[in-house]
Amino acid sequence: xxxxxxxxxxxxxxxxxxxxxxxxxxxxxxxxxxxxxxxxxxxxxxxxxxxxxxxxxxxxxxxxxxxxxxxxxxxxxxxxxxxxxxxxxxxxxxxxxxxxxxxxxxxxxxxxxxxxxxxxxxxxxxxxxxxxxxxxxxxxxxxxxxxxxxxxxxxxxxxxxxxxxxxxxxxxxxxxxxxxxxxxxxxxxxxxxxxxxxxxxxxxxxxxxxxxxxxxxxxxxxxxxxxxxxxxxxxxxxxxxxxxxxxxxxxxxxxxxxxxxxxxxxxxxxxxxxxxxxxxxxxxxxxxxxxxxxxxxxxxxxxxxxxxxxxxxxxxxxxxxxxxxxxxxxxxxxxxxxxxxxxxxxxxxxxxxxxxxxxxxxxxxxxxxxxxxxxxxxxxxxxxxxxxxxxxxxxxxxxxxxx
Amino acid sequence: xxxxxxxxxxxxxxxxxxxxxxxxxxxxxxxxxxxxxxxxxxxxxxxxxxxxxxxxxxxxxxxxxxxxxxxxxxxxxxxxxxxxxxxxxxxxxxxxxxxxxxxxxxxxxxxxxxxxxxxxxxxxxxxxxxxxxxxxxxxxxxxxxxxxxxxxxxxxxxxxxxxxxxxxxxxxxxxxxxxxxxxxxxxxxxxxxxxxxxxxxxxxxxxxxxxxxxxxxxxxxxxxxxxxxxxxxxxxxxxxxxxxxxxxxxxxxxxxxxxxxxxxxxxxxxxxxxxxxxxxxxxxxxxxxxxxxxxxxxxxxxxxxxxxxxxxxxxxxxxxxxxxxxxxxxxxxxxxxxxxxxxxxxxxxxxxxxxxxxxxxxxxxxxxxxxxxxxxxxxxxxxxxxxxxxxxxxxxxxxxxxxxxxxxxxxxxxxxxxxxxxxxxxxxxxxxxxxxxxxxxxxxxxxxxxxxxxxxxxxxxxxxxxxxxxxxxxxxxxxxxxxxxxxxxxxxxxxxxxxxxxxxxxxxxxx
Numbered sequence: 084x085x086x087x088x089x090x091x092x093x094x095x096x097x098x099x100x101x102x103x104x105x106x107x108x109x110x111x112x113x114x115x116x117x118x119x120x121x122x123x124x125x126x127x128x129x130x131x132x133x134x135x136x137x138x139x140x141x142x143x144x145x146x147x148x149x150x151x152x153x154x155x156x157x158x159x160x161x162x163x164x165x166x167x168x169x170x171x172x173x174x175x176x177x178x179x180x181x182x183x184x185x186x187x188x189x190x191x192x193x194x195x196x197x198x199x200x201x202x203x204x205x206x207x208x209x210x211x212x213x214x215x216x217x218x219x220x221x222x223x224x225x226x227x228x229x230x231x232x233x234x235x236x237x238x239x240x241x242x243x244x245x246x247x248x249x250x251x252x253x254x255x256x257x258x259x260x261x262x263x264x265x266x267x268x269x270x271x272x273x274x275x276x277x278x279x280x281x282x283x284x285x286x287x288x289x290x291x292x293x294x295x296x297x298x299x300x301x302x303x304x305x306x307x308x309x310x311x312x313x314x315x316x317x318x319x320x321x322x323x324x325x326x327x328x329x330x331x332x333x334x335x336x337x338x339x340x341x342x343x344x345x346x347x348x349x350x351x352x353x354x355x356x357x358x359x360x361x362x363x364x365x366x367x368x369x370x371x372x373x374x375x376x377x378x379x380x381x382x383x384x385x386x387x388x389x390x391x392x393x394x395x396x397x398x399x400x401x402x403x404x405x406x407x408x409x410x411x412x413x414x415x416x417x418x419x420x421x422x423x424x425x426x427x428x429x430x431x432x433x434x435x436x437x438x439x440x441x442x443x444x445x446x447x448x449x450x451x452x453x454x455x456x457x458x459x460x461x462x463x464x465x466x467x468x469x470x471x472x473x474x475x476x477x478x479x480x481x482x483x484x485x486x
Numbered sequence: 487x488x489x490x491x492x493x494x495x496x497x498x499x500x501x502x503x504x505x506x507x508x509x510x511x512x513x514x515x516x517x518x519x520x521x522x523x524x525x526x527x528x529x530x531x532x533x534x535x536x537x538x539x540x541x542x543x544x545x546x547x548x549x550x551x552x553x554x555x556x557x558x559x560x561x562x563x564x565x566x567x568x569x570x571x572x573x574x575x576x577x578x579x580x581x582x583x584x585x586x587x588x589x590x591x592x593x594x595x596x597x598x599x600x601x602x603x604x605x606x607x608x609x610x611x612x613x614x615x616x617x618x619x620x621x622x623x624x625x626x627x628x629x630x631x632x633x634x635x636x637x638x639x640x641x642x643x644x645x646x647x648x649x650x651x652x653x654x655x656x657x658x659x660x661x662x663x664x665x666x667x668x669x670x671x672x673x674x675x676x677x678x679x680x681x682x683x684x685x686x687x688x689x690x691x692x693x694x695x696x697x698x699x700x701x702x703x704x705x706x707x708x709x710x711x712x713x714x715x716x717x718x719x720x721x722x723x724x725x726x727x728x729x730x731x732x733x734x735x736x737x738x739x740x741x742x743x744x745x746x747x748x749x750x751x752x753x754x755x756x757x758x759x760x761x762x763x764x765x766x767x768x769x770x771x772x773x774x775x776x777x778x779x780x781x782x783x784x785x786x787x788x789x790x791x792x793x794x795x796x797x798x799x800x801x802x803x804x805x806x807x808x809x810x811x812x813x814x815x816x817x818x819x820x821x822x823x824x825x826x827x828x829x830x831x832x833x834x835x836x837x838x839x840x841x842x843x844x845x846x847x848x849x850x851x852x853x854x855x856x857x858x859x860x861x862x863x864x865x866x867x868x869x870x871x872x873x874x875x876x877x878x879x880x881x882x883x884x885x886x887x888x889x890x891x892x893x894x895x896x897x898x899x900x901x902x903x904x905x906x907x908x909x910x911x912x913x914x915x916x917x918x919x920x921x922x923x924x925x926x927x928x929x930x931x932x933x934x935x936x937x938x939x940x941x942x943x944x945x946x947x948x949x950x951x952x953x954x955x956x957x958x959x960x961x962x963x964x965x966x967x968x969x970x971x972x973x974x975x976x977x978x979x980x981x982x983x984x985x986x987x988x989x990x991x992x993x994x995x996x997x
Binding site: 354368 | 801802804824825826828829835837842843844845846847848849853857858860861864867868869871872875911
C-alpha cells in the first residue's frame with residue numbers, strides 16, 4: 084500500500100504547474116483560439132492599414148456577426164449533445180419572411196410580431212427535435228429535410244419577392260444604438276461606462292473564482308499569468324468600448340449578444356441542465372442509466388436552437404430592412420464552422436460557449452478583413468475552409484499529444 | 487518433458503521500454519519453448535500488454551532496449567505486418583473483427599485469395615471451411631460475424647490466425663468475456679494446437695485456466711519479471727502465483743464478513759419480460775427473488791441466461807417490453823417504471839460494461855460521481871461547485887479511488903478505479919439496494935479485493951446487495967445466498983454455505 088501512495092504523490096506533483104510557459108502549453112487548447120483571434124485581428128489591422136479597427140468598421144463587424152454568434156450559442160448545445168442542425172439557415176430565412184409578411188402586409192405591431200416569431204422558432208425546433216429525440220431519426224437527416232422544407236416555405240411565404248421596408252421600431256432590433264445617457268453623443272459615455280463596468284465585473288468574477296479555487300488548492304494558474312490575462316481582457320474590452328463610443332455607441336444587438344452569451348455560459352457551466360447536456364453528449368447510455376431524461380433534453384436542445392435561429396432571422400431581416408428569399412443561405416455552415424473552430428467535438432460532450440463565440444468572430448473578422456482587402460468571394464471561401472480544417476487539426480493534434 | 491525446454495522458439499532478453507516518466511518494462515526476460523503453452527500473468531499495468539506490443543512490432547525495433555530472438559534468429563520488427571510474416575500473431579482482448587462481414591471475409595481480410603484483385607470466392611470459402619473445422623466451429627463461411635456470440639467470434643479470430651501460418655499465437659485475455667463452457671472449448675483448442683506444434687502465449691487473469699493448460703508461467707510485476715515457473719517439474723499453487731503477482735501474501739482472496747441479515751428489503755415477484763424487438767420471445771419468465779438488509783445475494787448463470795436483462799428491466803425498464811410483475815421495497819410496492827423513479831425509490835444498478843454504460847469517459851471523477859444525483863448538490867437547478875467538490879472528495883476517500891485529483895478525466899484511470907467511480911456515483915444516490923452486474927470484470931486481483939471490501943462494507947451498513955457474476959468462485963466467496971438463473975428463469979436457490987460450483991452447474995444443466 085505504501086508503494087501505491089508514493090505513486091499517487093508522484094502523479095499529484097506532476098499535476099502542479101510552476102512556470103508560465105508550461106501552463107500555457109497545458110492550456111494551449113483553451114487559449115489557442117483566443118490567441119488566434121488576436122493574431123488574425125492584428126494581421127488584418129496591419130494589411131488593411133488600420134481600417135479593421137476603425138470605429139465604424141468595428142460597429143459593422145458586430146452587426147454583421149451578431150446573428151452568427153447568437154446561433155452559435157444554440158448550435159454549441161446541439162453539437163455538445165451529439166447532434167447537428169443543418170436547418171438554421173433556412174429557419175433564418177423563413178422566420179424573417181414570416182415577420183416581414185406580418186409587419187408589412189398585415190401591419191401587425193412589432194411587439195406582437197417579435198414574440199410570435201420567437202415562438203414560431205421554438206415550434207420549428209421542437210418539431211425537428213421531436214423526431215430526433217423520440218424517434219431516434221439522425222439529426223443530420225431530420226435537419227437536412229428541415230433545411231429544404233423551410234427554404235421552400237420561405238419562397239412560398241414571400242412569393243419569390245423581397246418584402247420590406249420595416250417599421251422603424253423593428254429595425255431597432257439590429258440597427259439601433261444605446262443612446263448616450265448624458266446627451267454628449269461623441270464619445271458615447273454610456274458605452275464607455277458599460278464597457279468599464281463589464282470589464283470590472285469580469286475581473287471581479289475571475290478573482291472570486293480564483294480565490295475559491297485557491298481555497299480548495301485546485302488553482303494551477305500562475306498569479307502573474309492570471310494578472311496578465313485578466314488585465315489584457317479588461318483592457319481589450321475598455322478599448323473596444325471606447326472605439327465604439329467614438330462612433331455611435333453600443334449597438335442594441337451587442338447587448339443582446341452579450342446578455343445571451345453570459346446566460347448560456349452560465350447555463351453550460353453552472354446548471355444541472357447544462358451538466359446533463361454534456362453527459363448526454365459524452366455517453367448517452369450512461370446518462371440515461373443515471374436517470375437523466377435524455378430524450379427530453381435532446382428535444383429541448385433543438386427547441387432552443389429553433390428559438391435562437393428565429394431571433395437571428397429577425398435580426399438579419401431588420402439589418403437588411405427587407406426579407407429576401409435568399410436570406411440565411413449557407414448560414415448553417417458558418418455557424419457550425421464557428422462551433423468547431425471553437426473547439427467542440429463532432430462526437431459530442433466537448434465544447435465551450437466562449438469557444439463558439441470566439442470561433443464566430445474568427446470567421447467574422449476574416450470575412451470582414453478579406454472584404455476590405457477586396458479579395459474575391461472565391462478565395463475567401465477557400466481560405467475560410469482551410470482555417471476551419473487547420474483549427475480542427477490543431478485540436479486533434481493537441482488531444483493526441485496529451486493522451 | 488525435458489526436451490521441450492531444449493529449444494526455445496522465442497527468447498526475449500533484457501527488454502526495457504520507457505515512456506516519458508515511466509519505465510513500463512525493466513529488463514524483462516521471456517523464453518517460450520517450442521510447442522508449449524506459456525502463460526503470462528500479472529496485475530493490470532504490470533507490463534504484459536506492453537511486452538506483447540514490443541514483440542509484435544507495435545513498438546518498433548529501436549524504441550526499446552534488449553533482444554528478441556525468434557526461431558534462432560535475432561529479429562527487428564518495425565510493424566505488425568513484419569511479425570505476422572514471421573508467424574507471430576496476437577489476438578487482442580477486444581476482438582478485431584468486422585461485424586458486418588462474413589466469417590470468410592473476416593478470415594481473409596487483408597490477405598484475400600485473389601487473382602489480379604478479383605477475389606476467388608469458391609477457394610476462399612473452401613479454405614474457410616477447413617479452418618473452421620480445425621477450430622471446431624460449426625458455422626457456414628458466409629455467416630455474418632455479428633450473428634455469432636463472443637465465444638464463436640474468438641474461434642474465428644483463431645481461425646484467422648491459423649490462415650496466416652501461425653507459429654506463435656498470443657492470446658490476450660481470450661476468455662475474459664466468455665462463459666465457462668466456451669472458455670473450456672477454447673482452452674481445449676489451445677491444447678490441440680499445441681499437439682500440432684503451435685506454441686502459444688496465454689495472457690490471463692484466470693488462474694484456474696492457467697494452471698490447467700500452461701506448461702510454464704512467467705509472472706510480471708511493475709514491469710519486471712518476478713518469476714518463471716515450470717509447471718511440470720513442480721506443482722504450482724494458485725496462492726504461489728498470486729503472491730508473485732501482487733508481491734504480498736493474499737491469504738484470503740475474499741475479505742471476511744459476519745453477515746447481519748435484517749428485514750427483507752427488495753422483493754421481486756413474477757417478473758416477466760419480453761425481448762424488445764422479437765416480440766414473441768420471452769426473455770425473463772416468472773422470476774421472483776428477494777434481498778434482505780445486510781445481505782449479499784448472488785445471481786449465477788451462463789451468459790444469455792437473462793441475468794443482465796433481469797436487472798436492467800427492473801431498473802427503470804431499461805430493457806425489454808411488456809414487463810409485468812411486482813417490485814416491493816420493505817413490503818410496499820414501488821414504481822420502477824423509469825430510471826429516475828427506480829433511483830428515487832432506492833434502487834441502484836451498476837452496469838456490466840462500465841465504459842459503455844457506466845461512465846462519461848471524457849468527464850472528470852467529480853462530474854461522474856454526482857451525475858445520478860445532481861439535485862443533491864444544486865439549488866434551483868444551479869450547481870453548488872463547492873458542495874459538489876466536497877461530495878466528490880468524500881467518495882474518493884471513502885472508496886480509495888487512486889487519482890491525482892477529482893478533476894482527472896475518468897478515461898485516464900485504471901479499470902479498478904473506474905469501477906470505484908461508478909460505485910461512488912451510485913452510493914451518492916443513497917440506495918437501499920444495489921444491483922452490481924459483473925462488478926469485478928477486467929480488473930486486477932488487488933482492485934478486486936478492494937471492490938469486495940466495499941461490497942462487504944455496504945452490506946454492513948444494512949444495504950441489500952445483488953451481485954451478478956460469471957465468476958463462480960467470486961459468488962461462492964462473497965454471497966450469503968445464490969440464485970441460479972437459466973434461460974430467463976430462476977432455476978434454483980442455494981445458501982452460501984451449501985453452494986459449490988458443482989451444485990450451481992448441475993442446477994443450470996438440469997433445469
